[in-house]
Amino acid sequence: MQSAVLTLLLSFAYSAPTSDLDPSTLTGEALVNYVNSLDTSWTATTDNFAPGVNPDIYKTGGSLDIDDPPGNDTDIIEYPFKVLDSVPTTFDAREAWPNCADVISTIRDQAQCGCCWAIAVAGAISDRICINMHKPVLVSTQDIMSCCRYCGYGCRGGWQYKAWQFYKQYGVVSGGLYDSKEGCSPYPFPPCNHIYNTSLESNREKMKFCGKPNVYSNTPKCTRTCEAGYTVPYASDKHFAYYYYKFTSRPMSYRVLSIMSEIYISGSVTASFTFYDDLFYYKSGVYHHTSGRKIYGHCVRIIGWGTEGGVDYWLIANSFNTFWGDGGYFKMRRGTNECGIENLVIAGLPRLPGK
Template sequence: MALYIAIDIVFIAVTLVAAKDSLHPLSDEFISLINSKQSSWKAGRNFPLDTPLTHIKALMGVVKNPLSPKLPAITHDADLITSLPENFDPREKWQNCPSLNEIRDQGSCGSCWAFGATEVMTDRVCTYSNGKKQFHYSAQDLVSCCTDCGDGCEGGQPPTAFLYWKNDGIVSGGQYNSSQGCRPYEIPPCEHHVDGPRPKCNGFDKTPECLNKCTAGNVEYKKDKHRAKEVYSIHGEDIIKAELYTKGPVEADFIVFEDFLNYKSGVYSHTSGGAVGGHAIKILGWGVENGKKYWLCANSWNNDWGDKGFFKFQRGDNHCEMERDIVAGEPDLDGL
């Protein structure tokens, strides 16, 4: 009889754990579970509870293709690496680069791969010129016109996006409804926060048509195309840090788990919930908070999500495969 009772207790315990793990990823109960299991980061409500999970999954637009080209890897001087500070925020080093503070909004489109890329490209025009030149690369032009990158709003590959920058060039373009540059973003933003002013996130937008002409600004499409001198990959925590410190932000992608959707502050590490998909973001810098190492990152779900659009992510152990596929490049500043 005691054996049967023990088995029943184990079965009940396993059932309760399974029930907790199957909580709705946007529910108050799931948020409470996250906060009860760790203290390095704070979970809270970002997406409204009735946001369709199909919409959230569609935001994860990184598509892995084993046949995609591999970018050459670079390295950095050992003496530089040993001299790097414990904390680094590029917004303090390059104070005259406003794009480092920008949080974009991909809307209802799986274009994170293009946003992370064009954010890095935009930043690097400024960092490479020490603030003397500014060029806001168009995420719309990349999403719509790079057919080798993937399927636009249905996902793409960051390395191929950088190759497109080098080989074909990308025009300028601001955020939705901005009239900035040649091709501003055409997909409207939607609300990733319960109290924000934007329309509700529903459905999934189709990839806008590739137009080899400007839809805004007084520029000519072909003349507005600007390219990279070289593009490459970066591997290893120390090499990534040296790259950030000397040249500027990089693009990374990682596996998003359900708890990440509820990030508000602190150093994120996966705690609860299943995988949602692959997501691309921009890494700006690094630091240590309460003894925990982190990467400083910018998301593309508008500035109502997370910590004003930014987040800190566990650093140094390829957490959620964040450090596996890092890409960047050197802009060609001629003509800018």
């Protein structure tokens, strides 16, 4: 009886008029209803999380660049190339480099490990090795998060710019998705079910829910050996950067154009931004922050841009698997520094043989 009463009270709470609530405190169905009532440039959904699963379980770690940016790091330089006079109005790296589409289209699942900073960098490195060296390979997230001791705290957060630095100084081995047997050091944690969607019932049954917070807070130890069956030695499997660079020039319009120029020429870049509660519930459209709490710093891979409904956007690959959002992707408003997305963007070029 008590359970039934509690359920009834919760249903009233979720359906309460959003005008009586502080938008910054909304969560769950109330937040989704509020976003969709605004008739703004994006749509929210409750389908991103299974019933009874609290989005708080994903608030482990994240990108530490938000609160502690690079500053005077002498190893990272300002974007060193000429900015193009013009770029296409729409661009998608998957279409621009079809021979690398399988690599670029890979949506990784951080599971319940706060290593978005390592996943985004590993993804961008993979894209760029394929695009610039014509070598399709997935580089290892685990090698970065476990073996880069100055990059952060593994599953409890890290700095994307230090991950790029690690790529330049020490190199990164290959490594595919969980249980893929691909490369030297595949991802150690199994994908988990971030969402509930009846149309994906069969897929959902094959995945366990992500579970309680901090299940994977203990980062795997760095093992400088490749998994059994992989014939290339760890040291010989390393991929290195020639150099890496950031985009912090002023004015902002020039910075945005330089980011677009770089993606157009060389491929994906990584970006850290402030993640708010409402983005957990993203379904489609061009996201901008409307409501909900500040959660953490998050790091993602930008693979293109465009305009939708008159709103300019970045096309972004997330790391919550393909069942989240728009097949694992989302669009974020471009040119207004939405959530700080244009404050810290980084890229690098792979070291070519003989360099």
